Amino acid sequence: MKISKALKTLVLLAIVVCSNAIFAQQPSTYQVHSHNDYAQEFPFWGAYVGGAASIEADVFLKNNILYVTHSEAEILPENTLERLYLQPLAGLARTGDLRKLQLLIDIKSDAESTLEALVQELQDYPVLTQSENLKWVISGNRPKASAYKNYPDFIEFDHQELDDLDTIDLSRVGLISVDFKNYSVWNGFGNMVAPELKKVKEAIAKAQAVDKPFRFWGSPDTKITWTRFANLSVAYINSDVPAQAVSYLKTLEQNTYVNTKKVEVYTPEFSFDYEDKPVNVILMIGDGNGLAQITSAQIANRGNLTLTQLQDIGFSKTASTDDLVTDSAAGATAMATGTKTHNRAIGVNQNDEKLKNITEILSARGFTNGLITTDAIDGATPASFYAHRKERDDTEGILSDLATSGIDFFIAGGRSKAALVPDIFKVLQLDDFVDLNGKTAIYIGENKVPSIAQGRGDLLAQSVKQSLEILEKDREPFFMMIEASQIDSNGHANNTAGIVQEMLDFDETIARVLRFADKTKNTLVVITADHETSGFGIISGDLKTGELHGEFLTTNHTGIMVPVFAYGPQAQKFRGAYENTEIFQRILKALEIVP
Numbered sequence: 001m002k003i004s005k006a007l008k009t010l011v012l013l014a015i016v017v018c019s020n021a022i023f024a025q026q027p028s029t030y031q032v033h034s035h036n037d038y039a040q041e042f043p044f045w046g047a048y049v050g051g052a053a054s055i056e057a058d059v060f061l062k063n064n065i066l067y068v069t070h071s072e073a074e075i076l077p078e079n080t081l082e083r084l085y086l087q088p089l090a091g092l093a094r095t096g097d098l099r100k101l102q103l104l105i106d107i108k109s110d111a112e113s114t115l116e117a118l119v120q121e122l123q124d125y126p127v128l129t130q131s132e133n134l135k136w137v138i139s140g141n142r143p144k145a146s147a148y149k150n151y152p153d154f155i156e157f158d159h160q161e162l163d164d165l166d167t168i169d170l171s172r173v174g175l176i177s178v179d180f181k182n183y184s185v186w187n188g189f190g191n192m193v194a195p196e197l198k199k200v201k202e203a204i205a206k207a208q209a210v211d212k213p214f215r216f217w218g219s220p221d222t223k224i225t226w227t228r229f230a231n232l233s234v235a236y237i238n239s240d241v242p243a244q245a246v247s248y249l250k251t252l253e254q255n256t257y258v259n260t261k262k263v264e265v266y267t268p269e270f271s272f273d274y275e276d277k278p279v280n281v282i283l284m285i286g287d288g289n290g291l292a293q294i295t296s297a298q299i300a301n302r303g304n305l306t307l308t309q310l311q312d313i314g315f316s317k318t319a320s321t322d323d324l325v326t327d328s329a330a331g332a333t334a335m336a337t338g339t340k341t342h343n344r345a346i347g348v349n350q351n352d353e354k355l356k357n358i359t360e361i362l363s364a365r366g367f368t369n370g371l372i373t374t375d376a377i378d379g380a381t382p383a384s385f386y387a388h389r390k391e392r393d394d395t396e397g398i399l400s401d402l403a404t405s406g407i408d409f410f411i412a413g414g415r416s417k418a419a420l421v422p423d424i425f426k427v428l429q430l431d432d433f434v435d436l437n438g439k440t441a442i443y444i445g446e447n448k449v450p451s452i453a454q455g456r457g458d459l460l461a462q463s464v465k466q467s468l469e470i471l472e473k474d475r476e477p478f479f480m481m482i483e484a485s486q487i488d489s490n491g492h493a494n495n496t497a498g499i500v501q502e503m504l505d506f507d508e509t510i511a512r513v514l515r516f517a518d519k520t521k522n523t524l525v526v527i528t529a530d531h532e533t534s535g536f537g538i539i540s541g542d543l544k545t546g547e548l549h550g551e552f553l554t555t556n557h558t559g560i561m562v563p564v565f566a567y568g569p570q571a572q573k574f575r576g577a578y579e580n581t582e583i584f585q586r587i588l589k590a591l592e593i594v595p
C-alpha cells in the first residue's frame, strides 16, 4: 500500500512538474470550491491541477502544531498544514506559477488560539501573505465579527450569517457561506421546488447586495446542481470532486442553446391511401440525426416539429460489417443497395465488389433520380447513391462514376471539384433550374454547403421546393435522396446550437416535402438517419423558452438505433425495428419492384 501511494505521488508530481501550462490556466468562468480538500487522495494538488478556485483545509491546533484533520481523534502526524498546503503553495509562488486561489481555513479547534498560531505560521511565509493571487479566508470556529478587524490584513473571514449583514463591519468579510439544507431539501436531481428555489435565490441575493462572494455548503454535488448554481451566479460552487466540476462547467456554455427562431410546423393531412402503390419516393437522410437530435430541435421549437407529426415509425439498426459503429459510407451504402458493407465503402460489398444501387434500379424503370445535399456531391452519403468505390476518400473515382450513374440532377456543395464531374452534367445556377433537360449539376457551395450558422438560410428547403416543382410537371415517377449532412458535423464538434439549427432546417425541408406528398398523394416519404453522432443527450431545457442543455458521450458516431419516419402510400411498411438494409428492401417492396 505504502509503495503504491508513494508511486502515485511520484506520478502526480511528475505531471505537476511537467505541466506548467496547467498552472498558467485560469479557472473557468464559474469558480469551484474544493470542499474538505484534505480528505482527497492528493490534498491541494488534485484540486489545484483540476482548476478549483478555492480550496478548503480543516485545521486543528495541537501541541502548537496545525494539523489538517476533521477532528482531534483523526490527526495523522504527517498531515500538517505546512506540509500539505503551505509548502506547495510557497513553491508555486516562488517560481511565479501561482494562479489566483482562495484558501479556506476551517478552524476545528479553539478559534482565538488556532488563529493566532495560523497567523504566526503564515508570517514565516511572506511569499504567501504578500501574494496578490492568494486569499486567506477563515471559516469554522471564528472570533466574533467585531474582532475581525484585529487580525492582519491578509486574513479575511467566511461569514456564515445572512441576517446581520447591515450591522457588522463587512470590510474583513471575504466570503459568505451558508448551509444549503436550511434553504432546501433538494437532492440535486430534477428541479428545486418553487418555494425552496425562491429561498435559495433570496439568500444569494442578500450576499450579492453587499457585493460579497457567496457559497452554499452541504449542497448536492451533481452536474445538475453545478449547472443550476452556475446559472444562479453562486460565486463558489461547492464540490467534493472539484476537477470534474471544473471540467463539466467549462462545457456549460457550449452545451447550452436558447433558440430564438421558431420554425413553422406543418400538419400533414394523411389523405393518401395506405394501400396504393406509390409513384414517387423521397428518401430524406439526416446525417447523424438520432432521437436526441430530433428531440433537441423539438424542445427548441417549443415542443413541436413537423417530423413528429408522423405516425408510421420504426427503428433502424445501423452496424456495418466491420464495426458496430458505422460510418456514413457503410450506412448510406446499406440504404442505397440493401447490403451491409465495411466502413469507408461506397456502393461496394465487404469484398469490394460493385453493388447495384437504388438509383440504377429505378432509372432502368423510367424513374428520374435526383440528389440534394448540404454536403459536397462526393460526400459519403450522396456518393453511395451513385458510386462504387472501396474508399470514400477516392474523390476522383467517385465523381467519375457519375458518368454511368442513374443520377439525372444534383444540388450539392463541391464546386471546387466540379472539374472532376463528367461534363455530360450541365452546370446551372439554382435560380436557372426551372426544368430538366439532360443531366444537371447545381453547386450551392465550394465544398460543403455553408452551415445555418454561416448564413445558409433556407437554401436546402428552397432547393427541394424548386426540384419538386420541376419533377411534378412531367418527371414522375422520380426518386430523390435529400440529405441534411451538417447535423452530423455539429455532433462531431459537440456543438449543441449547431445540431439544433441544422435539425430545425431539416424539419423545414421535411415540411416542404410533406406538403408535396399531400398534394400528389402518390409519394412515399421515408425520413431517417445513417447513424447517431456524438451520443448526444438532453439533460435539461425549457419548452417555454426554447432553452436546451445537451451533453455528449463522444465526438464519434455511436451504435444506437436511429428512428425511421414514413409518410404516404405503403408507409406502414416502415414500422418495427430492422436492419438499415431494410430501408432499400422496403422501398422496393412498396414500389412492387423485384431487383
Ligand SMILES: [Zn+2]
Residues within 6 Å of the ligand: 288, 328, 488, 489, 492, 533, 557
Ligand atoms: Zn459523421
